[in-house]
Amino acid sequence: xxxxxxxxxxxxxxxxxxxxxxxxxxxxxxxxxxxxxxxxxxxxxxxxxxxxxxxxxxxxxxxxxxxxxxxxxxxxxxxxxxxxxxxxxxxxxxxxxxxxxxxxxxxxxxxxxxxxxxxxxxxxxxxxxxxxxxxxxxxxxxxxxxxxxxxxxxxxxxxxxxxxxxxxxxxxxxxxxxxxxxxxxxxxxxxxxxxxxxxxxxxxxxxxxxxxxxxxxxxxxxxxxxxxxxxxxxxxxxxxxxxxxxxxxxxxxxxxxxxxxxxxxxxxxxxxxxxxxxxxxxxxxxxxxxxxxxxxxxxxxxxxxxxxxxxxxxxxxxxxxxxxxxxxxxxxxxxxxxxxxxxxxx
Amino acid sequence: xxxxxxxxxxxxxxxxxxxxxxxxxxxxxxxxxxxxxxxxxxxxxxxxxxxxxxxxxxxxxxxxxxxxxxxxxxxxxxxxxxxxxxxxxxxxxxxxxxxxxxxxxxxxxxxxxxxxxxxxxxxxxxxxxxxxxxxxxxxxxxxxxxxxxxxxxxxxxxxxxxxxxxxxxxxxxxxxxxxxxxxxxxxxxxxxxxxxxxxxxxxxxxxxxxxxxxxxxxxxxxxxxxxxxxxxxxxxxxxxxxxxxxxxxxxxxxxxxxxxxxxxxxxxxxxxxxxxxxxxxxxxxxxxxxxxxxxxxxxxxxxxxxxxxxxxxxxxxxxxxxxxx
Numbered sequence: 001x002x003x004x005x006x007x008x009x010x011x012x013x014x015x016x017x018x019x020x021x022x023x024x025x026x027x028x029x030x031x032x033x034x035x036x037x038x039x040x041x042x043x044x045x046x047x048x049x050x051x052x053x054x055x056x057x058x059x060x061x062x063x064x065x066x067x068x069x070x071x072x073x074x075x076x077x078x079x080x081x082x083x084x085x086x087x088x089x090x091x092x093x094x095x096x097x098x099x100x101x102x103x104x105x106x107x108x109x110x111x112x113x114x115x116x117x118x119x120x121x122x123x124x125x126x127x128x129x130x131x132x133x134x135x136x137x138x139x140x141x142x143x144x145x146x147x148x149x150x151x152x153x154x155x156x157x158x159x160x161x162x163x164x165x166x167x168x169x170x171x172x173x174x175x176x177x178x179x180x181x182x183x184x185x186x187x188x189x190x191x192x193x194x195x196x197x198x199x200x201x202x203x204x205x206x207x208x209x210x211x212x213x214x215x216x217x218x219x220x221x222x223x224x225x226x227x228x229x230x231x232x233x234x235x236x237x238x239x240x241x242x243x244x245x246x247x248x249x250x251x252x253x254x255x256x257x258x259x260x261x262x263x264x265x266x267x268x269x270x271x272x273x274x275x276x277x278x279x280x281x282x283x284x285x286x287x288x289x290x291x292x293x294x295x296x297x298x299x300x301x302x303x304x305x306x307x308x309x310x311x312x313x314x315x316x317x318x319x320x321x322x323x324x325x326x327x328x329x330x331x332x333x334x335x336x337x338x339x340x341x342x343x344x345x346x
Numbered sequence: 347x348x349x350x351x352x353x354x355x356x357x358x359x360x361x362x363x364x365x366x367x368x369x370x371x372x373x374x375x376x377x378x379x380x381x382x383x384x385x386x387x388x389x390x391x392x393x394x395x396x397x398x399x400x401x402x403x404x405x406x407x408x409x410x411x412x413x414x415x416x417x418x419x420x421x422x423x424x425x426x427x428x429x430x431x432x433x434x435x436x437x438x439x440x441x442x443x444x445x446x447x448x449x450x451x452x453x454x455x456x457x458x459x460x461x462x463x464x465x466x467x468x469x470x471x472x473x474x475x476x477x478x479x480x481x482x483x484x485x486x487x488x489x490x491x492x493x494x495x496x497x498x499x500x501x502x503x504x505x506x507x508x509x510x511x512x513x514x515x516x517x518x519x520x521x522x523x524x525x526x527x528x529x530x531x532x533x534x535x536x537x538x539x540x541x542x543x544x545x546x547x548x549x550x551x552x553x554x555x556x557x558x559x560x561x562x563x564x565x566x567x568x569x570x571x572x573x574x575x576x577x578x579x580x581x582x583x584x585x586x587x588x589x590x591x592x593x594x595x596x597x598x599x600x601x602x603x604x605x606x607x608x609x610x611x612x613x614x615x616x617x618x619x620x621x622x623x624x625x626x627x628x629x630x631x632x633x634x635x636x637x638x639x640x641x642x643x644x645x646x647x648x649x650x651x652x653x654x655x656x657x658x659x660x661x662x663x664x665x666x667x668x669x670x671x
Binding site: 006007009010011013014017018021022178179180182183185186187188189190341 | 403404405425428429431432433435437438439440441442443444448451452453455456457479492495499
């Protein structure tokens with residue numbers, strides 16, 4: 001009689017309404033990761049003050065770079081005409097030494113003086129050396145710790161995990177506990193339609209999170225605008241993989257409180273074993289072995305290609321292939337194991 | 347002939363059993379539900395009613411026996427069957443952040459052919475709450491919304507698990523109207539209830555399930571006439587009157603003093619012949635009986651009797667089996 005609106009479209013609208021009208025879910029999926037990021041950015045900004053002596057090695061761009069550095073509060077830039085200290089690991093009493101050659105800027109900075117990084121990055125960008133043309137190192141050849149830069153992959157992964165776990169798995173399990181799934185299971189609504197309908201609003205949310213994070217990264221000169229497309233690709237692949245894992249968690253369980261507790265524990269463990277808190281090279285070999293088996297490690301590695309290239313270990317192709325394979329495995333298992341109700345006959 | 351009978355049978359259970367470990371929740375249950383009837387499933391708590399509904403709706407697989415609903419095995423979860431049958435479970439929360447109208451719109455979208463949303467909201471008495479969020483509804487309103495999403499798709503078989511629980515008398519009347527309309531439109535209803543008045547009012551046939559077995563299955567009127575044939579005669583008499591002769595009256599099985607106050611006793615007799623007993627008491631000058639009343643047993647008497655393992659377990663099955671053969 002009536003023109004029936006599409007079940008998929010109505011389910012998509014329902015998911016959006018349930019997600020955004022519920023303050024608790026909206027907080028954990030949207031605001032919490034952004035607050036986390038803002039906290040790191042605040043810490044990074046606080047550590048940015050102080051007085052720094054910076055040497056700029058002789059080159060055609062030397063004067064332009066010195067001029068840019070002198071614009072930064074607390075920076076005292078000088079030209080350096082002596083033997084390059086870069087390979088010797090000796091900064092000759094300076095906090096940082098900048099060498100420009102072949103269109104690339106190489107910066108060696110005292111590991112304990114990471115507060116200078118933000119100003120250095122900004123001044124070099126003003127001189128025409130954006131993030132793709134600069135390489136920051138410590139005197140021993142390592143990557144200097146940058147709280148701002150470290151916060152971006154962490155914030156991004158937390159945002160994706162929150163959306164996948166607290167914004168997908170938890171509401172589904174709560175629906176099973178309340179009998180909503182059981183009721184839906186008696187209607188003509190198909191399993192696949194129901195599961196697919198969860199995706200659009202959550203992927204839209206991920207895109208918003210990626211745009212915010214990418215904007216911060218570009219504004220802070222952590223990455224070039226051209227690289228944002230690749231970061232978005234990584235983010236979407238990672239989000240789909242984490243959603244598949246969220247569906248897998250929600251396939252059978254029916255106690256949302258227990259699952260929330262488990263996920264609350266799982267998130268920091270995954271972040272730790274994925275090398276976000278400490279570089280994997282600093283951790284025992286057993287941890288590295290476990291880390292190699294986690295798809296989130298490859299997601300972090302893929303983020304690092306755009307946000308912290310020096311810290312990446314695998315090729316981007318390897319990272320993406322692992323993410324796709326994990327999505328297929330988690331998604332396949334979730335589709336096979338999903339039940340409307342625990343006692344459902346198959 | 348046989349084809350016509352098969353067409354008229356909407357659901358058929360044959361020796362259906364469901365065991366949970368050593369516990370037999372259902373034990374060789376057999377009955378048919380006919381097209382266009384309201385079929386009531388009665389039974390005390392734990393009798394197996396919900397398990398039976400779960401087997402019938404495909405949410406559980408039986409241990410043995412067969413179930414056919416509208417020509418399908420419910421266990422196969424055929425999409426066609428889910429279009430033709432709607433289930434209102436005893437308890438189920440809908441989406442708390444949606445409004446009443448959004449909820450019914452959502453359920454309407456599952457069906458190609460459905461009733462107008464406004465008409466259904468009017469029918470269940472929620473037209474005034476259409477824009478209210480589900481989480482703000484009272485318990486009774488939430489149950490009416492459950493009923494709305496159950497009937498929106500014009501199901502041929504409507505399965506209602508204790509639909510009147512928690513409803514006020516006015517809402518219960520509306521529920522009954524919805525059930526009657528389903529029958530008028532040619533649909534079939536299977537409902538479970540603890541309300542014998544509701545069962546007597548609505549059901550064309552009832553089955554009483556006790557300890558996982560069908561204790562009786564027939565029309566309410568026939569069950570009452572066959573299993574609740576006793577009447578209760580109540581009267582008052584001066585305190586101290588000798589009640590001994592009452593035991594000798596024909597058909598009287600029980601004599602009780604229900605109350606004693608202000609020098610008078612209220613006496614209740616159970617009898618198989620209420621009219622005769624009433625006449626004898628009225629004619630007995632020594633009793634000086636006043637306030638005479640007689641009441642016949644109802645479906646609740648049948649239910650209590652069967653639930654406590656009382657007289658006359660019976661099934662209507664033989665007639666039906668002959669028809670099918």
